[in-house]
Amino acid sequence: MSDPAVSNNSLRELVTFRVGDQDFCIDIMMVREIRGWTPATLLPHAPSYVLGVINLRGSVVPIVDLAARLGLAPSVPDPRHVIVIAVVGTQTVGFLVNAVSDIMGIDQADVQPTPDVTSEVTRAFIEGVIVTDERMLRVIDIKTVLPKCMESEDAQ
Secondary structure, eight states: OOOTTSOGGGEEEEEEEEETTEEEEEEGGGEEEEEEOOOOBOOTTOOTTEEEEEEETTEEEEEEEHHHHTTSOOOOOOTTOEEEEEEETTEEEEEEESEEEEEEEEEGGGOBOOOTTSOHHHHHHEEEEEEOSSOEEEEEOHHHHSOHHHHTGGGO
16 A cells, blocks of 8 residues: 555554444554453433443543444444544543454555545545445544533533
8 A cells, every 4th residue: 555665754544443334543642552341330311422431440441332323223232343442632431343453554545535426424424435445434433422411521
């Protein structure tokens, strides 16, 4: 994908994962850890894609069903699912995914823009598309996926 002679300044590492039957990835610098599924404690009146909260070493962390948040069929969590714990600004949040695939390095120039035929919501969540020999990956802008109510939680 990239020429080793080119400067590594544009090299970016991504964590790839599956949500339903779709392939996505996020910047590895946002990922704090990857852990197995833990049942979440429900929160009343939370958005449908917020599964609840878990205790992560003494911190309460909200869990977002990434499939539901992206407009796909909601996940039915089971022991095979994993939670990608990410840090978005000052907020730690968990994203439920089917499975983490791998970590890949790509040149930023290999990220193609999101096609114009997609909805505004899709363009807000998807930073771009990476085409590889085996699959097509959507690069998620994890900051836009975080529910607005969680972003302003500290301000309340």
